[in-house]
Amino acid sequence: MNALRVGTRQSQLALTQTNWVCQQIQHIHNDVTIETVKIVTKGDRILDVALSKVGGKGLFIKEIEQALLDGTVDFAVHSMKDMPAEMPEGLMIGAVPVREDVRDVVIAKDGCKFQDLPFGAVVGTSSLRRSIQLKAARPDLRIVPLRGNIDTRLRKLRDGQEGLDAIVLAAAGLERMGWAEQITERIPVDLCIPAAGQGALAIQCRSDDRATREILLALNDAPTEKAVQAERTFLGRLNGGCQIPIGAHASFVPGEDGLLEMIAIVGDTTGARILRAKATGTDPVQLGHTVADQLFAQGAKEILASVREELNRS
Known part of the structure; x- marks a missing residue:
């Protein structure tokens, strides 16, 4: 035993x-x-x-x-x-283990999809990564910080706290809790790139x-392990944490034996500047480095340095 x-x-x-x-x-x-x-x-x-x-x-x-x-x-x-x-x-x-749905989701008080939310709608999320991508797609939205467990966040939306019209969460948590029926819309990965390892x-x-x-x-689960390895290699190169808006998602390309595709972003805390990169490869570690190098070539180091300087001042 x-x-x-x-x-x-x-x-x-x-x-x-x-x-x-x-x-x-x-x-x-x-x-x-x-x-x-x-x-x-x-x-x-x-x-x-x-x-x-x-x-x-x-x-x-x-x-x-x-x-x-x-x-x-x-x-x-x-x-x-x-x-x-x-x-x-x-x-x-x-x-x-095998991965759940990697996407972020919208749960809206009146059942509106993301693009149909009213002008100036109040959206709650705890994530800078989500905030800057949602604002890039809908500059009119008012994004407010939202902490607490999933049930706490759902209750805040139901109760109308802080005037919330919608909240954005990870699909995986809702799936695992058996609460997927509350999801209004699953946000496409190219609109809101998930956190490294999400799901x-x-x-x-x-x-x-x-x-x-x-x-x-x-x-x-070997496919999940390899995809996550690419994302975490990328994260390690950028030395990213919760204070820096970073997203990365790797997945196997259907019909292409062993070929991974990865997309990633890094942005400043205001979302004024968001850099994007995309690459394919068969080696997860090399793919993570390749995508990181693409972002560094676009100026990611300067963004990361300015975010860290801003955090040190606050």
Whole structure:
């Protein structure tokens, strides 16, 4: 009998994702028992400040990673988009399960699609990446910061808090919660490029824990892993976090054996300048570097430097 402990945030979505992973493991390894250890992260404690003001990626995982390093838990389940490109020595991603829908979605109070929202409509989102792309498509919109778990955000929309006409969330969370019927519209990827890793889960473990690694490996989906690897390589090159509007999405080209296509953006915090790049390749790591180099050639380093300088002043 193998007894494992899994670390997770205690939000409804995090627990739903973790329970799904545990069920998959126990379906394959019916002699494994798993205890869930709920951990509160910095991102869970600070709910009244926009993510871009609180800090970079890692807000929702550092305490869980420490529990892994301390041996308090054996593996952890994260939303991949919360994972920094670099992780602490001694930890690794043991598996990347099959990805959910990568797109962002609109949930509108009156059922309007994005392009049909009233002039000057108030749209809530916690993401700078979403904000600048939505404003680029609809400069008339008023984008307001929106924090909290999915159910909290949905309630704020229903209650009309801050005059919200619509909110924008990731499709994957709603799908996993069984709330997809609330989606008004799935936003095309070319209109709003997702966050690197969006829609995917990261199952993290200790690098030297071979027994746990062996158990987790059965959950790995190779196409998802490769697409996410391209996106995270790109993210690492730009050293991007929640404070910087960065999007990246890689997917396999239908009918082209092993060929990945990746699109990406980087912008300033106002959306006044948004750079875009696109490339194809068969090597995920090389593709991530190629797209990053395209954006650097367009001036991405200057944008990144100015955003960091702006954050240091605030």
